[in-house]
Amino acid sequence: MTTTNTPEWVNQQLFTGLLKHNYNDFETIKKFMSTAAISGGENYLTIVLRIEIGMQMKDKSSKEISYILKIPLVSDRGDEHDFHDLFVTEADMYDRLVPELERLYEKHASISVRFKPAHLKFPENAPNCDYILMEDLRSKGYKNLERMFGLGQTEMRAVLKKLAQWHAASARRVADEGDYEEHYQKSYICPEQYKWIEQSNVTFNVPFLECMQHYELDPGQQLLISNYTARMTELYMDFGRISPSDFSVLNHGDFWCNNFLFNVNNGEIEDVCFVDFQLPKYGTPAHDLFSLLMTTPNMHIKLEQFDQFIEYYHEQLVNHLKLLKYERKIPTLPELHTNLNKHGLWAFVCAQRMLPVSLYPASSDSNIENFMGDSEMAMQFKRNILLNPSYVKQMKRILPWLIERGYIN
Known part of the structure; x- marks a missing residue:
């Protein structure tokens, strides 16, 4: 067959x-x-x-x-x-x-x-x-968990621990092997991709701003977000730059619940395994952290436990950097939060573009042409995912939270 x-x-x-x-x-x-x-x-x-x-x-x-x-x-x-x-x-x-x-x-x-x-x-x-x-990891008991409902605290902590292990090892590798190749330092977020990023931003921002009235923002918040989207291509360029003074890791680059699998035995999570290594990017750990935390936790804990998730990730990161005998400067928790604030663009990008896909039921319309394109059919697809009631419900809370946190400014 x-x-x-x-x-x-x-x-x-x-x-x-x-x-x-x-x-x-x-x-x-x-x-x-x-x-x-x-x-x-x-x-x-x-x-x-x-x-x-x-x-x-x-x-x-x-x-x-x-x-x-x-x-x-x-x-x-x-x-x-x-x-x-x-x-x-x-x-x-x-x-x-x-x-x-x-x-x-x-x-x-x-x-x-x-x-x-x-x-x-x-x-x-x-x-x-x-x-x-x-x-096929399925034969060993691994499986994806439900993306539209979101993960609970136990599942999130298991993923964050494995991500911290990954980030720690990727930082230690630089000490052992030297810098990652230019391709991994740039990925697709670089000046050479400026025109493509600019067009992609237009393709997403036009339907997003059309749909924004449904998210119950006050006029000042709407104006702030509208002005923010107009600056996004330059913000992308800033996001892609690697600061020598900041702690950097090799990010998975597309880190949401469809790209990791759980091995669960008698209700206990025994392991988490990653897949889809197509978009790795060396740089700020905010890349993977925002991808995960804006898309994957259940909405009941997504914002309320955000700081606890970051604190747990940091604890595991420090533990595993020490385990790997990492001798360079280890970021403190306040320094990690400063880094997240510096790279708040990615929180908005993930909420605007990854979250609606995560919450949208599987459909024949869900394809790369509609996701990336600017045809009328593609723009209507983006309106559909941006007006999905589950997404609208979350964005009514997420957008004011992003503004309050200073991730959108």
């Missing part, structure tokens, strides 16, 4: 070579199924397939295995597609950078910390297009 989005090269013959390479006692494939691993409207940039295989081994016993395969939305043009650089980046993260971070814990702390699924490559007859092939 295959899905309509499965290209012809994803076939039994291709995976036979992979299984022969990884299993000495493999004999033949008895079952081969390709199905959508993520329902429509849950993934904007890629097609994600679950490959389920029933193997017969040389002793005639049976074994079941499954993989996750990510391929470009446009998969029949070789590398000539808009997302090629994202696949190159993600492959490098899986192959090189994330394993380096994991090894730092073994080297300096003698503990095992895992951040990602196992990454595999086809050993022979590899397809002539971009792909990311991973183990």
Whole structure:
């Protein structure tokens, strides 16, 4: 069985070579199924397939295995597609950078910390297009939690601890290996992308300002936000700059609940694992913190426990930097808050652009053309997600809170 989005090269013959390479006692494939691993409207940039295989081994016993395969939305043009650089980046993260971070814990702390699924490559007859092939963590009990309802305090603390481990290791890596390559320092938030960022800001800000009247702001707040959106491209440039005097980390870059999975056993969270390493950015930890805290907690705790979440993250960050024998200056909690205030733009960006996607029910309209485009259909899609009652309810509270905190100024 295959899905309509499965290209012809994803076939039994291709995976036979992979299984022969990884299993000495493999004999033949008895079952081969390709199905959508993520329902429509849950993934904007890629097609994600679950490959389920029933193997017969040389002793005639049976074994079941499954993989996750990510391929470009446009998969029949070789590398000539808009997302090629994202696949190159993600492959490098899986192959090189994330394993380096994991090894730092073994080297300096003698503990095992895992951040990602196992990454595999086809050993022979590899397809002539971009792909990311991973183990299927579902078979080990990992799962995404409900994005539209939001996570509770226990789940949030588990994610924040794992994020602090990641950030600590990424900072220690600089001490061990030197600076990250220019690509990771710039990502897409750099002067070379000025025109694209400017156009993207227009594409989002026009429908947002149209819908803002539904968020019950007073006239002064509306004027402040309107003026703020007019400055956003310059604020993006400021956000992308790396200050040598500030504590910096390698951010995941797209850190919300669809991009991490929980392993829950008897109601206890045993592990959190990250996926989708397509947009990493070296710089302020505000990048990941605002992405997570503006999108993922349940609204009942999102604002009320914001400071407690930051305090817990900082506590874990300090613990793990010390565990890794980090010898450079460790930021204090007040310094972390100062950094968040300095980079408050990202709190607004995540509330304006990531949160409406997180709260919107899966739909065939949820695609990259509508999310990034400026056609009438695309603009109407953005109006729809910005006027989703769940989103409107949250923004009535979030926008005044962002202003009060000084994140919008």
